[in-house]
Amino acid sequence: MNQLNSLQDDLMPYIIEYGLELIGAVLILIAGLLTAKWVGKRIERYMNKSERFDDTIIPIFVKAGKILIIAVTVLAVLNKFGVETASLIAVLGTIGLAIGLALQGTLSNIASGIMLLILRPFNVGDAVDIGSTSGVVDEIGLFVTEMHTFDNIAITMPNSKVWGTEIKNYSRNDxxxxxxxxxxxxxxxxxxxxxxxxxxxxxxxxxxxxxxxxxxxxxxxxxxxxxxxxxxxxxxxxxxxxxxxxxxxxxxxxxxxxxxxxxxxxxxxxxxxx
The missing domain is CATH 3.30.70.100 (Alpha-Beta Plaits)
Structure with a gap:
């Protein structure tokens, strides 16, 4: 019995210490999830009020904001338990760089698509010249822009090509x-x-x-x-x-x-x- 009491006395400080760490980590996680939800709603509300942002791109920014907050929260939780987050960030950065190099063409199209959806050099239904291609815009996606020529031939153009060339919009001015x-x-x-x-x-x-x-x-x-x-x-x-x-x-x-x-x-x- 004395040995059991002695063992409890020895473990109690660790139980208290790590119990408090666990409670702190749980609180940080809950706060992070609530903050991510709040930030997502704020981003969505702001972008819906602005006429510059297309409905297609709003969910992407909302999700990106949430993921960023959650990622910071997870790192804070790991750091609470003594995990070396600096090395983890370096590993994740290396993995991200490798993925970025492998998908640079696709990522370039996505980045260009986001710029097209934000800055809006043209809208769906506009008559445009994009480089040497003339036609009417049917859809602006994250990867490609769909349009048809004036004689109704369908054209699909990668967004990186669209964003990287001269654009003439015949429909913008009244x-x-x-x-x-x-x-x-x-x-x-x-x-x-x-x-x-x-x-x-x-x-x-x-x-x-x-x-x-x-x-x-x-x-x-x-x-x-x-x-x-x-x-x-x-x-x-x-x-x-x-x-x-x-x-x-x-x-x-x-x-x-x-x-x-x-x-x-x-x-x-x-x-x-x-």
Missing amino acids: KRRVDMEFGIAYDDDMDKAMNIVREVLDSDDRILDEPEPLIAVSSLGDSAVGIRVRPWTETANVWPLRYALTKRIKERFDEEDISFPFPQRDVHLFQENG
């Missing part, structure tokens, strides 16, 4: 300029031709008053006087307006005897006397 060029003969009246163009523009309600349309003589070519026409319209009207103006101006020029010259060459033949 109004655009329609650039057109017409050539008339040197014998035709330039002022008359320009007035005809102005009448055609004034009769179309799709053309905006501001900025004011430009109608000007732009060039003196080999066989024609160039007239530059630049009206402004809402983005959705650009191509229908271009087609309509081209047809209507041609009809009015025909009615008013304004000609569209074509390149021609005079050939002179000389006969030598034998």
Whole structure:
């Protein structure tokens, strides 16, 4: 009995010490899990309020925030039990580096996809030029961007290629300029031709008053006087307006005897006397 009491006396300090360590570790773990949940909700609430973040990317940031807090919590718990966390972090860093090198192409696509979803150089449904590829955006994913050309050919582009090249967005601005060029003969009246163009523009309600349309003589070519026409319209009207103006101006020029010259060459033949 005395030996049992002596053993209890010897073990009691260790039981108290490690019991307190265990309780402290459990409290740290609970606090870490609660903090991770709170941080996740805060991130989700903030990103939902902002129009810059896509719904696709919000869960990724929420999960990343939670994982970061939980990882710090686990390291704190291990450190509470005397585990050397510095060496563990070094090992995990080495493993992460090896995985990153093996998947650098995939990770590059993910990073580019995140940048596309955050900065939004284009949205689904926008007409764009991405490098030498033109089309309409169908989907922006973490790995690839889906789009189709204007003649409805499906295209899948890696996000790293999309982010690393020039992007032209034809749909972003609410109004655009329609650039057109017409050539008339040197014998035709330039002022008359320009007035005809102005009448055609004034009769179309799709053309905006501001900025004011430009109608000007732009060039003196080999066989024609160039007239530059630049009206402004809402983005959705650009191509229908271009087609309509081209047809209507041609009809009015025909009615008013304004000609569209074509390149021609005079050939002179000389006969030598034998």
